[in-house]
Amino acid sequence: LKINNLNKELLLVRKLLKNEIIEEEIISDLYDYIFKSSGKQIRARLSLLTSSIDKRKGEKRLRLAAIIELLHTATLVHDDVVDSSAIRRGNASVNSIWTNSHSVLIGDYIYSKAFMLMVALNDMKILKELSDATNDISKGELIQLDSINNIKVDLSYLIKISYFKTGRLFEAAAKSGAILAGGERDYIKHSTNFSKNLGVLFQIKDDLLDYQIDSHSGKPNFQDIKEKKITYPFYFAYTNASSKERRDLKDFLDCESINNEKLYELVSKLGGLEKTENLAISFLHKAEISAYSIKNKIVKDEMLNLLHKSLNRKK
Amino acid sequence: LKINNLNKELLLVRKLLKNEIIEEEIISDLYDYIFKSSGKQIRARLSLLTSSIDKRKGEKRLRLAAIIELLHTATLVHDDVVDSSAIRRGNASVNSIWTNSHSVLIGDYIYSKAFMLMVALNDMKILKELSDATNDISKGELIQLDSINNIKVDLSYLIKISYFKTGRLFEAAAKSGAILAGGERDYIKHSTNFSKNLGVLFQIKDDLLDYQIDSHSGKPNFQDIKEKKITYPFYFAYTNASSKERRDLKDFLDCESINNEKLYELVSKLGGLEKTENLAISFLHKAEISAYSIKNKIVKDEMLNLLHKSLNRKK
Numbered sequence: 001l002k003i004n005n006l007n008k009e010l011l012l013v014r015k016l017l018k019n020e021i022i023e024e025e026i027i028s029d030l031y032d033y034i035f036k037s038s039g040k041q042i043r044a045r046l047s048l049l050t051s052s053i054d055k056r057k058g059e060k061r062l063r064l065a066a067i068i069e070l071l072h073t074a075t076l077v078h079d080d081v082v083d084s085s086a087i088r089r090g091n092a093s094v095n096s097i098w099t100n101s102h103s104v105l106i107g108d109y110i111y112s113k114a115f116m117l118m119v120a121l122n123d124m125k126i127l128k129e130l131s132d133a134t135n136d137i138s139k140g141e142l143i144q145l146d147s148i149n150n151i152k153v154d155l156s157y158l159i160k161i162s163y164f165k166t167g168r169l170f171e172a173a174a175k176s177g178a179i180l181a182g183g184e185r186d187y188i189k190h191s192t193n194f195s196k197n198l199g200v201l202f203q204i205k206d207d208l209l210d211y212q213i214d215s216h217s218g219k220p221n222f223q224d225i226k227e228k229k230i231t232y233p234f235y236f237a238y239t240n241a242s243s244k245e246r247r248d249l250k251d252f253l254d255c256e257s258i259n260n261e262k263l264y265e266l267v268s269k270l271g272g273l274e275k276t277e278n279l280a281i282s283f284l285h286k287a288e289i290s291a292y293s294i295k296n297k298i299v300k301d302e303m304l305n306l307l308h309k310s311l312n313r314k315k
Numbered sequence: 316l317k318i319n320n321l322n323k324e325l326l327l328v329r330k331l332l333k334n335e336i337i338e339e340e341i342i343s344d345l346y347d348y349i350f351k352s353s354g355k356q357i358r359a360r361l362s363l364l365t366s367s368i369d370k371r372k373g374e375k376r377l378r379l380a381a382i383i384e385l386l387h388t389a390t391l392v393h394d395d396v397v398d399s400s401a402i403r404r405g406n407a408s409v410n411s412i413w414t415n416s417h418s419v420l421i422g423d424y425i426y427s428k429a430f431m432l433m434v435a436l437n438d439m440k441i442l443k444e445l446s447d448a449t450n451d452i453s454k455g456e457l458i459q460l461d462s463i464n465n466i467k468v469d470l471s472y473l474i475k476i477s478y479f480k481t482g483r484l485f486e487a488a489a490k491s492g493a494i495l496a497g498g499e500r501d502y503i504k505h506s507t508n509f510s511k512n513l514g515v516l517f518q519i520k521d522d523l524l525d526y527q528i529d530s531h532s533g534k535p536n537f538q539d540i541k542e543k544k545i546t547y548p549f550y551f552a553y554t555n556a557s558s559k560e561r562r563d564l565k566d567f568l569d570c571e572s573i574n575n576e577k578l579y580e581l582v583s584k585l586g587g588l589e590k591t592e593n594l595a596i597s598f599l600h601k602a603e604i605s606a607y608s609i610k611n612k613i614v615k616d617e618m619l620n621l622l623h624k625s626l627n628r629k630k
Contacts, residue, residue: 024458108453142420
């Protein structure tokens with residue numbers, strides 16, 4: 001396996017997703033719109049990577065990666081309703097072109113399509129892992145919803161949200177790939193731990209990028225605070241703040257229109273960004289230990305590559 | 316099996332659903348609220364009925380029925396977002412007490428919980444039937460959404476919607492029950508056909524009850540037309556109407572506040588209600604043929620009982 005091959009395989013996964021034939025026009029319109037653009041496909045990549053130790057599973061490996069992409073995409077479509085997002089992957093979101101109702105139902109369609117394809121894979125362990133993960137993702141979203149505007153969230157709660165809503169599918173992608181390829185117990189364990197920590201790192205970095213001035217993230221900045229979400233930069237800043245600064249931070253939460261520069265300055269001054277970066281690095285270290293425990297050199301090297309790319313990404 | 320026993324078993328199914336332990340407070344609040352009241356449980360009853368030919372499957376039969384209830388409930392919670400419903404089963408809907416976001420996410424939670432329990436049942440045929448059905452239900456909802464305010468829908472389209480959004484889960488409940496009990500090919504076939512037609516009949520009757528003045532349905536009347544949905548009574552009336560009457564009918568579709576009595580009068584005068592009733596009876600006949608093909612007398616009798624109850628119900 002060369003990394004070049006992984007990229008080629010990801011193109012095949014996209015093809016699999018795009019070639020889905022749907023009889024009903026409204027459903028195929030929505031589906032095609034959603035899959036015309038893709039994200040970083042890091043979850044699908046993880047599943048292709050961990051399953052790559054047995055290349056004879058060729059067709060099934062691609063199908064598993066497609067399932068992972070479907071599950072991820074369904075959560076995004078529903079997320080856009082929850083966050084009232086107008087933009088997704090640089091395009092107008094389904095809810096902004098059609099309606100929230102369309103987003104809810106096409107999300108359900110994509111979820112259930114993923115389950116149909118899972119059943120066709122015919123592996124009970126993979127089915128169990130992916131259905132558990134889907135449930136955990138919804139848990140993560142619900143507890144995040146419950147934490148909105150709640151200044152009392154603590155670090156372990158924030159990490160729990162990151163794990164459930166992001167790390168969990170990274171974990172399931174890698175684990176089910178490793179299971180599919182018939183990996184040994186240790187291989188499955190290290191792949192799983194690596195991906196779980198990579199996923200949490202990925203989410204921490206996402207939260208950090210949201211606090212960047214003039215970022216190239218492709219997303220509008222300071223979205224989290226606009227949605228009244230307490231994320232790591234705000235949390236660390238608040239923990240470190242004087243009473244006066246705490247009042248100022250709370251004002252940003254309550255405020256309808258936010259002065260990005262002022263928020264950035266205050267959070268930055270209070271160490272919120274630096275501490276978030278350090279937290280990300282601590283998850284990088286955790287993931288590194290697991291990656292170094294993987295014997296297969298090609299898999300290990302790509303894991304380390306993914307890890308550093310995820311930490312250093314600008315969007 | 317006496318019918319009395321079926322009712323007892325349905326109570327056990329409800330207990331199974333209610334006893335679900337959820338660690339996260341917000342999720343358990345939502346879950347408990349949703350399952351504190353139940354509907355007619357006709358889908359769960361069908362699954363208990365068709366699986367009753369092998370009583371040794373006791374515990375698994377109850378779990379399958381609980382899965383069917385979970386799937387059905389998840390669709391209702393998402394439906395309430397789509398229809399902006401304030402009321403469900405006589406209580407305020409989740410979206411009206413919490414928010415649409417809560418409904419979307421707890422719906423996803425319940426769906427995925429159903430899949431987890433399905434996987435635990437460890438039967439690939441049942442998994443296939445139920446994941447296919449879940450996908451078809453979302454299809455039905457989407458094509459119904461697409462038909463809103465569309466005066467050009469024809470009868471086959473309306474029946475397709477009724478089958479996908481209602482008949483399909485009736486069918487899957489009965490089929491998976493029959494599979495669980497190890498029923499013979501013919502038993503599975505007749506149970507499946509019976510339930511599919513019962514489900515369509517059930518939906519036709521629902522649409523008819525929505526057009527009743529002073530009904531005891533427990534739901535607000537004339538909801539469909541308020542949501543701009545063309546259903547059977549309107550469709551049949553429109554098909555039978557003069558140009559002048561068609562304009563009047565269209566006015567009801569466009570109108571913000573509807574005069575229920577006038578709409579009822581016009582639809583009734585144009586034979587919309589009678590023809591809907593006749594359509595329901597034609598599905599009763601189809602279902603009857605399948606029920607009479609079932610050899611097990613107790614199952615057959617309860618099927619016929621369900622059929623006539625469904626046609627004659629007032630709510």
